Amino acid sequence: MSGSRSYGDLCGIARALDVVGERWALLMVRELVFGPKRFVDLHRGLSGVSHNVLSQRLRELEDSGVVARRVLGPPAGARVYELTPRGRELEPVLLALGRWGSSILPASTSATELSPDALAFALKTTFAPAAAGDLCGRYQLRLGSDAFSAEVADGRLHIARGEISDAAATITCAVHVLQDLVFGGRDLDAAVHAADATVTGDASTLRRFLRCFDDSRKVEAETGRGDADLTVVSGGPSGGSRG
Template sequence: MSGKRSYDDPCGVARALDLIGERWALLVVRELVFGPKRFTDLHHGLPTASQNVLSHRLRELLTAGIVRRTSPGSFEYELTERGRGLEPVLIHLARWGSGLPMPAKLVELSIDALMFALKTTFDPAADPELRVRVDLRFGSDRFHAEVADGCLYLARGDGLRPAAVITTEPPTLRSVIFGSRDPADARASGELVVEGDVVAADRFVGVFRPGHWIGKPAAAMPK
């Protein structure tokens, strides 16, 4: 990637960081894990990144073969096969980072960051027999989730014959899954609406580990 500084180190870690070590690069990858996004949607998910910086980072990722346009001249981007290979790296990095103090100035998780939090905190042992399909709807943003054989599958868009459709806002879902808020309370307030099998929806939100301090200030973390 011409013009970029290099570690000039043959180690695989250094060579990887030559491509994805710049600020925002891995967060762009995170925002694309669940499917393609237009530039405006990427910027919405990364609001503290300037448009110029985001454009520059996308150009670097395109050159590196990590991201591609969905069609020639399009402003919609998706991960290449090489880019998708970074997902397990991001999952391990997120789990490692979950025990670190929160920044002093907290902002709400982007929708894709929240979905990624589901991937990193999924606990198949919490309900080993669970097999369920659930759609998650946040306004115009939709995801389908499937739990089967001890694995969680998540992707952008509507799913096929979900047992339940959960319609809510990201802060509400975060409070139910990671803040120990009773789903029944969120339903009673109208902040969380379930169409279909309510029991299946409750079992779904119960298969994630809430003990990762997501959204909690640093002062609340154990020493």
């Protein structure tokens, strides 16, 4: 990584960390796995990083061939950052790190919910093929200004950023609501009744989709209120959930 410290070690692990071992670097990669983003959207997903550090890390990742910049065609004309083919090779590394980190209690934090991309990563790392069974379908997840498609087929889950027209069901809600539905045991009907979520399409297959994730990755965290809340530890590299 240009201008950064090096371990000066020939080991492949050390050489990889020379490129993506700086603070925030891997989380930036996480935010770009599901598609390109503008600088402002990257910062929104990583609210704890300063603009200066974000700019510096992006330059370093560009210099290392992990991230590239391009300008979207009209009418948008916006400059976006995206992973290069080499950068996309880091996805299984992040998934493995997420699974490993899922058993670690989150550090004390003021964060109450994951970023949309961190939640999408948590879905990928906790997807349980045995729980999915023979489920086959595409689902639209609308989380504020972010939209993802989630497709389950042959015991596998694929998630991509963007809108789809053939969803079996669509859920529109805040990030923390979907967190609670998947990882906190919240009932879908109750969320809809409370106007915290809107569902169109086949609600029964959406319920099956929401049960396709390994709830053994929940951990109990003391809240100081006399009871314990179930707090999901993100399968992605960032921690914290709504408590």
